[in-house]
Amino acid sequence: MFSIYNARMTSSPFSFTDGAYWQRLKKGQHERLVKLCKPARHSAVLDMTAGLLQDSLILARCGYQVTALEHNEALYKIAQNALARFTEETGFQDTSARIQHLLTEATEWMADRHYDVVYLDPMFPEREKSAAVTKEAQLLQRHERPAEASEEQLLLKQALAIASKRVIVKRPLHAPFLAEQKPSFSDKGKAIRYDIYLTPA
Template sequence: MQLAVTATETAAAPYAQALAEELRLEYLGVADSRNISSVAYVLECGGKLQLQATGRKAPGPILVDFVSGVAAHRRKFGGGKGQQIAKAVGMKGSFYPRVLDATAGLGRDAFVLASLGCEVQMLERNPVVHALLNDGVKRLQAAATSDPDLASIAARLKLLPRVDSAAAWLSQQPGESLPVIYLDPMFPSREKSAKVKKEMVAFHQLVGSDEDADQLMAPAIAACYYRTVVKRPRLAPWLAELKPNLALEGKSGRFDIYTRHGVPG
């Protein structure tokens, strides 16, 4: 994917230049993505960091937003601990397990778990996605200074330093040292809606499908204490062809659960 870095305003230029150097991408200066034709996508640095397709008819940007929009709506009206993801990680009563999201992506599930009361660590290997996550966490922390509800969530949500391989990182952890490990490897999307095509095609092109996802299973199960949870499309095969101890199915997806020790009642 052709990708460069731009600034939306002069004040953002120093950060944009530094980010371009860090990611080893071309810096195009202060520019409007609608007027760019030399690359297909840009990382726009301004009030927010966002991945934006270039050209006049480009769809909207991809960014990490933990403060407003979908994240805010789900935090307020998503169903609380009755959500399947809460049940999948073993949340019940006053038990809120510490979770490592080893394939954090845009951090949506990690934020949900943190908003429900879990301490969540996010691990991400793609450098561009990690930069988007880092920007989203910083804006959450800024908003948290004036919002007590967000402050408690921000205190529970942490982005770990970027790694080249989540499987290698997990392999280096002591056995049974992480209460719950959550995996949501990228799977080729079968969704045909125009919304997915317009809003997420850039992200899918950037990340691709995780061809090495099966390698996550053995080190994850070895490193977890309570369980490893794998989020999958409803009809997708088991990760690493390993049958789960139990599964929670929804309309379009499911959570495969690999248990080691029972969660407290």
């Protein structure tokens, strides 16, 4: 079933050049996540839970070198396909070239260098219940289950070991801290909260 999403497929369940996300991508500098990465401007970011690459692409558009890890093959191929079409349609080759997209289990992936910022956006069960669930979230939920507590702990432990400046964790506004670990500070929006762990702790 995964093979239907090959990189040259023309009809796809997902595109970066649709609706609200495309507008966000064009105005990338104003994104909260981009501002939170600022101490490491134009440097290396590791996205350990890449999903559909929406966050990775915004960071790459703003000049960050992004290594994006995804362990679900179907989601990896959907995102790869969308990235190939994005490059062809928009001509933003420099943006796409800043993303190294890898199909791998992040907790087993051995970083060959340190990253300034490590970003985590694990699946969260509450998203399934939300009335305002986006079509991207539905696509993610169709292919992937929420992380187990032990996986969350491992992801955060590894992220803290790799990041030389900070780890940024995306959470629903009222969600508990990832792995029950208190961050250095939080940045709260209307629906999303970013928890920032300064490293070394």
